[in-house]
Amino acid sequence: MRRLSWFNTVSLTLGFAFLYIPMLILIVYSFNGGKLVTVWSGFSTKWYGELFRNEAFLDAAWVTLKVAVVSSTIATVLGTMAAYVMVRAGRFRGRTLFSGMIYAPLVMPEVITGLSLLLLFIAIGLDRGVLTIVLAHTTFSMCYVSVVVSSRLVTFDQSLEEAALDLGCTGFEAFRLVTLPIIAPAVISGWLLAFTLSLDDLVIASFTSGPSSTTLPIKIFSAVRLGVSPEINALSTIMITLVAVGVIGASLSSKRTIAKRAKDEQEAIQ
Amino acid sequence: MKRFGLISVPYLWLLALFLVPFLIVLKISLSDTALAIPPYTPTLDLSAGWAGVREWLSGLDMENFTWLTEDDLYWKAYLSSLKIAVLSTIFTLLVGFPIAYGMSRAPDEWRPTLMMLIILPFWTSFLIRVYAWKAILSQEGFLNQLLMGIGIINEPLTILNTNTAVYIGIVYTYLPFMVLPIYAALERLDESLLEAAEDLGCSRLTAFWLITLPLSKQGVIAGSFLVFIPAMGEFVIPSLLGGSKTLMIGKVLYEEFFANRDWPVASAVAVILLLILIIPIVLFQRNEEKQREAGK
Known part of the structure; x- marks a missing residue:
């Protein structure tokens, strides 16, 4: 069995202490x-x-939960489709743009995403509320889902799918009966990731929420801005x-x- | 036909909710501020046909961008964000690399637990993790209590509401993004290479320098982008931990929009930030694509 050198022991101990003590x-x-x-x-x-x-907190928690469940579910469907396209569709016109639109939201500063979505909603005359937050959250979290799912899809043996097709499955049946069960863990962790990202988001929600749809992070932020609150x-x-x-x-x-x-x-x- | 449907649904969604919004930002950054709802002119009036489009085009100018170069607040904020983002990426790398290295050297049966311990903070609310430092770094906070208790300092240090607190906040919250890709790269590393190097007379340090470090390059690059790009536009950390002197462009943009309600200037700030970040974003995308290809 390998043993850790003292250097590695010290760096792991200090690193995890730094992460967990706060x-x-x-x-x-x-x-x-x-x-x-x-x-x-x-x-x-x-x-x-x-x-x-505290009623205000409970209301905000309820809004946050609704947004997170709906947006992560739509994001999982769209993100899985996108992962499929990235890994399986081969070359098609506009592939580079597509891959750019999948990876860019992962690192895009939230202030830019939030501002641009808000300006879109105003331009098309959509009132800010739960719907606009759901649309915004779905958009950035589908990209995370697609990265998680595509990393599972690349290691997946494609001949299984081909066998199902040879045995008379339609494309969708092959997906439902063969591919989906195999990539299911990745799809589930994609959903969970999308769910927590939505629960956690402050900046994009502050741009896209209306007065009647305050989410929990917005509430927390305004409470802690000035100091610490028990x-x-x-x-x-x-x-x-x-x-x-x-x-x-x-x-x-x-x-x-x-x-x-x-x-x-x-x-x-x- | 089915393939077309599969591609077009996510494609159209991203075009409509990711790309088109940027074009709108670009358009508004070229408009003038106005006391109206929405607070900018000209607005594109498609019902007036070509005349409407022509009138809208003639109303666009670079005024907001000229304004950004004239007021030194903006370029100072860009420079200071750049400095904070670069330095905190380096600090995160210096803290994160030894952790990732330690994890990759740990006994096999520990690894899932160590991995879980790194991922756990990543799932925990970002806002809460930033907030946790407020009570630690304040004048009467835990860090000062500790340092004064063991007699290292006599006067409490002022850390909260300074740039130091911002650096600590960024390193702390972005650490998992640095550790995970480096760990993934180091875990793939074939250990017999190191043994071969040592057999051929390399010291362990030389072997680390010549083999481990170059082979972890992809992980280091991915981790650095994952920290640098979002840190450049960070808003939460400078507003909770930074002080009035902390200038970061994400905060400037947020305040321009919400406090001053100056949408055209906020949009111009966003356009320039995006221009600064476009090269790192493209490099990041290439790096990810390359890794995905390699994983096949």
């Missing part, structure tokens, strides 16, 4: 009783109570916990799937 402090101090956020004054869950009585610490703790449970659960279940597949293969050989 979040741990946030979580610990969300249970602080006092109003001062940097002075410990006894354990209390009162900020969680305050948070759940209620936001409580909210952050809830969000971090949900993500941690999700990510740890997903990685455990993928570990189990891999172990099961290895076992199946072993049995098949014997």
Whole structure:
């Protein structure tokens, strides 16, 4: 078995400490009783109570959730199609532009995307609200989905699809019965990525939301702009916990799937 | 025919909601500011036919761009964003490379856990991760409490609301984007190459310099673009951690639009930012395409 050299041990320890200590402090101090956020004054869950009585936060959370579910679902369909085009469609007129429009949103500064979408919505006379945020979020998250799905598609054995077609499947049947089950994990992680990107987005949502459609990040941003707020610490703790449970659960279940597949293969050989 | 449908749906969506909006930004950047709704003139009036288009074209000028060069706020903001983005990309690389290297050298059974620990912050809200530093870096914050507690300093350091806090914020939030591509490159590295080099008399450091570093190049390039390009237009980090002296173009654009309601100038700011970023964006796209081809 390989062992880590002291240099690697130190860099991993320091690196992960740097990544996790700020979040741990946030979580610990969300249970602080006092109003001062940097002075410990006894354990209390009162900020969680305050948070759940705060109607404005609950409304914003509901809007955010709606937007995230709808936009990530549309983005997953469009992004999977786009990944298919990128990997399988071969050459076609305008391919470079297409690939540019897939990769550019991944790195495009949000202020530019937000501003340009807002100006589009105004030019076509679309009122800002939940719909415009959904359109905006779908557009940038479909690109992330397509990158995730296409990385799975390139490693996929195309002869399986061809076999299905030879055996009389239509193109769509071959996709549904052969390709989709194989790329499903990538499609699911694409959906989850699109979902969290939408939950998390502040800048594009501030450009494209209307007065009746404030999302949670917009609410959080206006609350913390001037300082630290214990209620936001409580909210952050809830969000971090949900993500941690999700990510740890997903990685455990993928570990189990891999172990099961290895076992199946072993049995098949014997 | 089916292939056409498959291509055209995502294609049209991106054209309508990604490309056309940029053309609108370009158009408005050439218009004049006006006290109206929407706050710019001329507006394109298609119902007037050719006369409408001609009138609209004759109303366009480069006035907003001239304005950007005259007021030194703007070019100072571009330069300072460029400086902050370049330096924080370097810092992120210096912090991220050893982590990625350590991960790639770790025992096989640790790797999934280490990978999960890197990905977890990436899934956690960006806004919350930036916000977490506010309580650490403030005058009476945890960092100052710690440093004064162990007697390194007597007076609290002013870090929050300075550029230092912005650098810390960018390195912290963008770290997974740097670590993941480098780790992916290092993981593919064939270890027998290093053993061969050592057998042939290279020291470990020379082997690292001659083999590991060149073979991780693609990962370093991808990671650097993933940090540099968005950092250049960053808005959240300078507004939460930076001070009034922190000039970043993303913040200027946001304020021009929301506070001053000057849409043509905000659009001109966006057009120039895009012109600065177009080369890195194209290079990033090429690099990704090349890696995808190599993965086949």
